Amino acid sequence: MNLFGGTIRSLENGLNYSTVKQKTIAQNIANVDTPHYKAKDVSFKKMLEEQTTGSLHANRTHTKHYDFAINQKTPGVFGYNNLRYRVSGNGVDMDAEQAKMAENIIYNNALVERINGKFSSLNNVIKGGK
Incomplete structure (x- = not known):
């Protein structure tokens, strides 16, 4: 029985994205400060595409059959390979990263508040509205 019509699951997926x-x-x-390090970012669209395509599994009936290996990297994460901010080849813009972090924290807090609201509603129903 699905009490919230999939809302909790959607919020959970949002929290997974926020965590990554x-x-x-x-x-x-x-x-x-690492020389030649290239900044990485997460795309929700890519993460969703990789999760839906990654759920396909082949049934191996014989040990000599090929196993369809799924890419073991973190879904949705991609790198900026040609980006350079410094002479050392480093591609991290600290100001941009701090802005992304602040935005992600606000997004995460909104999801947590929404989940708390759903659980509070459920708790109220369990107690009979008291």
Whole structure:
């Protein structure tokens, strides 16, 4: 039985996206002084496409059959290969990364508030509206 019509699942997927984006931003900030490091970003569209195409699994009936290996990289993450901000070849713009982090934190907090609201509604129903 689906109490919220898939809303909780959608919010969970949004939180998963926010988590991957936060990790990617943190990795970029941690490598701001690493020579030749190229900044990475997360695309929700690419993440969604990779999740839907990655769910296909082949049934192997024999050990000599090829296994359809799914790419083991983090879904939705891509790099800016030709981007350079410094002479060292580093492609991280610290101001842009901090702005992305602030935006992602606001997005994450909004999702958490919405989930709390859903659980609060459920708690109210369980208690009989008291």
